[in-house]
Amino acid sequence: MSNKIIQADYWDKKIDIEVPGDTVIGEIPNPPVLQDPEKAIREAIAKPIGAPPLAELAKKARNGRVTIGFDDPSRPGKPRQMIIPIIIEELLKAGVKEENIYLLCGSGNHCKWTAPQLRAYLGPAIYDRFAPAGSASRVLNHDCHDPENLVYMGTSSLGDYVEYNRALQDSELFIYTGTVVVSNWGGMTGTGVIIGFPSTRSMTSTHGFPVVGHPDSCHGDQHTMMYRSHKEAIMAQIEKFTGKRVFYVDVVPSAGGAPAGVFAGYSPEINQPTWKFAESIYHMEVPQADVLIYGVPRYSLYGETSNPLIALAAACAPVRMWVNKPLLREGGVVIALAHCDGTMDDRSHPSYAEILDLYRNCFNMQELSIYEEEFMHREDLIFKYRYGYAYAPVHGFWLMYESEYALNHANKIIMAGVPGMDNPLAQVQVSGTGGPGSARDVGCTPAKNFAEAMKIAEKIVGKNPRVMACPSFWTRVRPRFYVK
Numbered sequence: 001m002s003n004k005i006i007q008a009d010y011w012d013k014k015i016d017i018e019v020p021g022d023t024v025i026g027e028i029p030n031p032p033v034l035q036d037p038e039k040a041i042r043e044a045i046a047k048p049i050g051a052p053p054l055a056e057l058a059k060k061a062r063n064g065r066v067t068i069g070f071d072d073p074s075r076p077g078k079p080r081q082m083i084i085p086i087i088i089e090e091l092l093k094a095g096v097k098e099e100n101i102y103l104l105c106g107s108g109n110h111c112k113w114t115a116p117q118l119r120a121y122l123g124p125a126i127y128d129r130f131a132p133a134g135s136a137s138r139v140l141n142h143d144c145h146d147p148e149n150l151v152y153m154g155t156s157s158l159g160d161y162v163e164y165n166r167a168l169q170d171s172e173l174f175i176y177t178g179t180v181v182v183s184n185w186g187g188m189t190g191t192g193v194i195i196g197f198p199s200t201r202s203m204t205s206t207h208g209f210p211v212v213g214h215p216d217s218c219h220g221d222q223h224t225m226m227y228r229s230h231k232e233a234i235m236a237q238i239e240k241f242t243g244k245r246v247f248y249v250d251v252v253p254s255a256g257g258a259p260a261g262v263f264a265g266y267s268p269e270i271n272q273p274t275w276k277f278a279e280s281i282y283h284m285e286v287p288q289a290d291v292l293i294y295g296v297p298r299y300s301l302y303g304e305t306s307n308p309l310i311a312l313a314a315a316c317a318p319v320r321m322w323v324n325k326p327l328l329r330e331g332g333v334v335i336a337l338a339h340c341d342g343t344m345d346d347r348s349h350p351s352y353a354e355i356l357d358l359y360r361n362c363f364n365m366q367e368l369s370i371y372e373e374e375f376m377h378r379e380d381l382i383f384k385y386r387y388g389y390a391y392a393p394v395h396g397f398w399l400m401y402e403s404e405y406a407l408n409h410a411n412k413i414i415m416a417g418v419p420g421m422d423n424p425l426a427q428v429q430v431s432g433t434g435g436p437g438s439a440r441d442v443g444c445t446p447a448k449n450f451a452e453a454m455k456i457a458e459k460i461v462g463k464n465p466r467v468m469a470c471p472s473f474w475t476r477v478r479p480r481f482y483v484k
Contacts, residue, residue: 008450008471009295010417011305011339013252017450019293019469026470028479030255031281040262041086044249048289050269051247051473054087057173058094064172065100070122071192072107072431074256074301075179077121083177083249083262084126103130103139104167106176106196109203110302111348111385112141129194142197144392145382153241156233160205162241162378165197169242178248180263180278182478183318184402186231187222191267193238193246194231200376206230207398209369211426218405220321220332220480222275235267249442252278255477288329290465291457293450294318294473296338302399303345303389309352311340312442313399315413316406318473325483327468331411336449338415342438350384351375355396356441365404372397407443411460415439416453418446 004021007014020410030446034040058066068087070080084103091101103122105113113208118139122137131137142165143149151169153162168174185195194206206227209246216226239245252261252274263274296305296314305311315336328334338438344352355368355375362368372394377382382394387466406413418435439446447453458465 006469007051008293008337008474009297010037010337012298015315015337017293017337017471020465020467023467023469026283026284026286026288026468026479026481027184027472027476028282030477031260032252033258033260037082037259037262038086041083043264044264045087045090048247048270049263051245051263051264051266053191054090054175055094055245056227056245058091058096058168061172062095064175065102065170066096066175067102067104067167067171068175069167069176069193069196071108071178071196072105072110073117073121074110075111076253077123078257079179079251079253079259080121080177080408081123081126082259083251084122087175087177087249088126088198091234101130101138102167104165104197105139105141107142108195108198109144109200109207109395109398110397111144111389111391114389143386144198144200144203153238156205156230156237158230158233160230160234160237161202162205162234162237163199163202164238165191168193168238168246173247174244175247178251180250180252180274182220182282182480184220185227185318187220188278190250190271190274191231191235191248192250194234200392202234203394204372205234207401208372209401212398212401213365213404218320219323219326219394221323231432232268238354250274252281253477262303277345279480281378282478282480283482285482285484286468287326287350287466288483289327290329290332290461291335291467292319292328292332293467293469294337295471295475296336297474298339300474301346302395304343305338306341306343307345307349307352307401308340308342308438308442309344309349309356309396311336311338311415312403312444314474315337315415315444316403319409320402321405321478321481323480323482326409327481327483328410330409331353331460333460334406334413335450335453335457336413336415337417338439339417339419339435340415340438341419341435346394347384347388349396350390351378351381351393355400359400365401368400369397389474396476403442412456413444414447414453414456415444416447416450418448420446420448449473451464
């Protein structure tokens with residue numbers, strides 16, 4: 001069978017790559033969007049799942065504080081710009097005073113977001129209304145290292161340390177607007193309070209190696225995965241401690257964040273109907289592959305993929321997103337089209353280089369995890385997080401842990417197109433340490449280009465491998481792979 005040319009994401013452009021003619025293209029059509037999303041949002045909050053209508057809850061909370069939590073800008077902003085104004089309108093109609101309404105960004109261990117970033121994300125109308133000129137803004141970032149605004153809430157039924165933002169306790173009503181998409185973190189996202197508002201200590205209960213690295217977390221079935229069970233146990237403990245329930249308004253998005261579905265209510269009651277809908281629009285049946293090919297754009301969830309830890313996560317995360325049986329057969333090969341030149345921005349990711357240095361002296365991620373405690377208490381790194389818009393000190397550990405499954409399951413993970421000597425596709429970058437070495441540092445094999453990577457793969461899997469290519473995995477709606 002003759003080969004074919006496909007276009008794939010690579011850094012800040014699309015490039016042509018030549019793949020076998022029978023390559024499976026792991027992409028789905030953009031799901032249909034709601035024709036009247038405003039109507040759907042209003043209907044969802046009027047008839048929520050397992051909860052009273054939002055109007056009733058708002059009336060009971062009208063004399064107190066109401067907090068609207070929301071996914072941070074690593075998720076699409078369009079749903080927030082649609083949902084939050086409708087929620088505010090409902091609160092005001094019920095008698096809640098506007099000065100008692102706060103907007104709280106669920107940034108977890110991500111960076112805090114600057115005022116211009118939040119303004120662009122929420123939209124100028126809402127942002128300027130709640131953050132007028134001056135210092136008394138009611139648009140707030142969560143701070144996972146702020147002892148004054150974190151409350152210990154006990155331990156969950158699974159032994160999780162539950163320490164969360166004080167707003168969950170102090171608010172008469174806490175509303176969260178989130179996003180449900182396919183993810184290596186839990187199979188499907190959702191229940192965003194758990195990831196958005198913990199302390200760093202609490203975050204280890206879901207993101208630490210014993211959970212993330214456990215085989216029961218290394219697949220995409222949210223109904224059975226260990227990671228998801230910890231999220232639900234923590235949600236239950238928060239509500240037990242506070243005596244109040246979080247009201248969710250979640251969007252299942254199509255391209256660009258346009259809502260394909262809207263669901264409101266309490267968790268876990270909201271989960272199954274939301275997941276069922278998400279599964280129906282994201283479902284794709286594929287054969288198990290010998291070679292998986294992924295395009296890697298310049299920006300991933302956590303920053304530029306020139307950073308080897310971010311490039312590694314972009315290459316490894318999809319390997320965990322499977323249902324029924326592994327997407328990549330054991331001993332197969334991953335080819336990621338990654339412009340990884342070794343650049344680590346010390347302002348945005350000040351702990352990453354040290355974490356990578358420590359990993360060079362560890363046999364595995366479990367050994368690396370012993371250094372977590374030190375980084376949780378590093379005052380220099382905490383200062384940069386709290387006041388310099390850097391990622392939290394331990395965040396780099398999570399990226400390493402989530403990648404170990406793919407590193408062990410695959411024979412090789414090849415980064416194709418890394419900058420190096422005589423590479424016209426990607427010249428050596430002065431700011432980085434060089435692509436080939438950076439790829440090797442995180443356990444990957446560097447290649448100048450895709451053709452060279454494919455030759456390396458064929459030496460391992462043979463001349464006629466089963467190939468699946470996801471050329472725009474990180475820039476399109478992600479499929480839910482059911483592996484036949």
